[in-house]
Amino acid sequence: MAGECVITIIGNLVDEPELRWTPSSVAVCKFRVASTPRKLNRETNTWEDDKDGSLFLTCSVWRQAAENAASTLQKGMRVIVQGRLKQRSYEDREGVKRTVYELDVDEVGPSLKSATAKVTKVSSVSSSGSGGQGQGREEFQRARSQQGTPAEDSWAAGTPGTSGGAPAGGGWAGGSQGGGFSDEPPF
Numbered sequence: 001m002a003g004e005c006v007i008t009i010i011g012n013l014v015d016e017p018e019l020r021w022t023p024s025s026v027a028v029c030k031f032r033v034a035s036t037p038r039k040l041n042r043e044t045n046t047w048e049d050d051k052d053g054s055l056f057l058t059c060s061v062w063r064q065a066a067e068n069a070a071s072t073l074q075k076g077m078r079v080i081v082q083g084r085l086k087q088r089s090y091e092d093r094e095g096v097k098r099t100v101y102e103l104d105v106d107e108v109g110p111s112l113k114s115a116t117a118k119v120t121k122v123s124s125v126s127s128s129g130s131g132g133q134g135q136g137r138e139e140f141q142r143a144r145s146q147q148g149t150p151a152e153d154s155w156a157a158g159t160p161g162t163s164g165g166a167p168a169g170g171g172w173a174g175g176s177q178g179g180g181f182s183d184e185p186p187f
Contacts (some may be wrong), residue, residue: 004084004085005085006082006083006084006085006106007082007083007084007085007103008080008081008082009033009035009055009057009080009081009082010035010078010079010080010081010111011033011034011035011036011055011057011078011079011081012033012034012076012077012078012079013031013032013033013034013073013074013075013076013077013079014032014033014034014056014075015031015032015075016031016074016075017029017030017031017069017070017073017074018030018031018070019066019067019070026062026063027062027063027064027066027067027070028060028061028062028066029060029061029062029065029066029067029069029070030058030059030060031058031069031073032056032057032058032059033056033057033059033079033081033103034054034055034056035054035055035057036049036050036051036053036054036055037049037050037053037054057101057102057103058100058102058103059081059083059102059103059105059108060102060103060104060105061083061105061108062105064122065105065108067122068122069105069108072110073108073110077110077115078110078111078113078114078115079108079109079110080107080108080109080110080111081103081105081107082105082106082107082108083103083104083105083106083107084103084104084106085101085102085103086101086102086103086104087099087100087101088100088101088102
């Protein structure tokens with residue numbers, strides 16, 4: 001939408017993600033990200049955290065992405081978050097007017113700068129009655145406790161250019177070049 005402020009923030013989760021459901025069974029996951037800029041101390045020639053410039057931002061992600069975030073993210077994890085910045089004003093209990101900034105998340109994932117991650121594709125088909133937009137509370141808890149990779153998951157099986165993973169042939173994943181990558185687009 002025009003006029004929205006889309007930002008990307010990189011930082012650490014300051015607490016565990018909190019997954020809840022609306023009365024209409026739509027999942028929402030809230031978490032806070034702390035982003036602290038670093039600056040070079042020219043006297044010691046070392047990088048130091050700029051304690052005055054720390055930003056703490058509350059983030060909300062919805063639907064299937066909320067369930068995925070809740071089962072993937074953990075306190076302390078370094079993340080990359082992109083979304084639309086929102087401003088909200090309210091009056092606190094003492095009658096003081098307050099303004100907060102929050103992020104409606106479009107994309108979130110772990111930073112791979114100093115970590116690794118294994119990506120597994122999640123099925124969006126659901127029998128929870130939420131229109132295929134999530135697993136529902138009970139199914140989510142069951143899936144999180146199992147944390148297994150389905151055998152029929154084509155993302156988890158094989159390697160690019162083989163029958164177990166991405167399709168072989170003329171696309172980006174190989175074909176006539178012996179499993180290498182082609183410069184030709186797959187369409």
